[in-house]
Amino acid sequence: MPKRPETILFNAMHTTTGGGVTYLRGVLPELAKDTRFQWILLAPAKTLEGGWVPANVQVQVAPQMGFAKGHMWEQLMLPWKAWRWGAKTILCNANYTPLLAWRSIPILHSTVRAGEQAQSTGMKLYWKVLKLLTQVSLWNAPRAFSVAYHVIADFAGPKMARKVRVAPPAITVRDEGEGERDPHLVVSIGDFYAQKDYPLLVRAFAVLYAQRPASRLMIIGRPVDTRVRDEVIALVRELKLSQAVTLTGGMPHDKLMQVLDRAAVFVSTSQAETVQIPLLEAMTAGAPVVAADRPHAREFVDSAGVLVPVDKGGDVAAAFGVAMFGVLENRSVADALRKKGRESAKLFTWAATAHAIADGLVK
16 A cells, blocks of 8 residues: 655745745755655745646745744744644754744755854844754754755754755756857856955956956845945945946846856855855856855865965955956866856756755655
């Protein structure tokens, strides 16, 4: 007699923007193909828009509440709701879980290293609370998942880390754009946060611009932290780069990929990421990558890009400028990075991510 599928609640009630939504929309359709499970999805109405949820997934709309009330409802009411819906296991698309649930499993999406770059007292407190809730959730969980290896050590010692499996996000592998690349276009992508270190990027571009006056820098991202955006604008004016630097704000994904198809180099000065999806998208678009030598870049880029040391002293902006100049001026280097980047990007598929999660759920 066939074994009855296990009912699992995919808790995405806090999944509303950014990488969390991308992860949910990518992995759930693949998980829904696995006949060992029956899935219930709890998510906000906005996240459910677009008809992307597979037909065999039961949908529950998350209640609309404020930050504090929503988290209280999740901790106190959701375990009871899950039991009523027939789900003993709750898979959470977040670092922390409902602690009173029978079997609650987190997917670690956030690194506390981003919190180290926070400037406001409120954000610093947020990251401290996040770390505490994550550690308690890991202690409480029978197993857990992480989107990257380097994140695990932020929250777990060697013994606790053994229960965590890595299930990285994926990207859509695509053919390289047919149009010609702009030999002068430098692109960076990411919303304005302190950890992106865009002032470093502008200073590095100034080094490049002094040697290649035709170069142009395009920064694509929403001004989430307006203080960072204003600092960048002031620095651009101070260094007399206004004619060469463009801040586009947010951009639809299809147009963003068109920009990457034209970019001569993609640059990231980010000091802290979990997984930097635009970096992977640059690789699949065939844009050579220059990035800060940080854990997220080492794990996902490695030899497929130029990693610039940022912890060894010296003039880091100059080092970035030299790295960009080397890629832009040496076609053989750019072609080699382009080839390696596209090959590496092909390893990240949603089918592989879903397999890692499903395999972890049954063991």
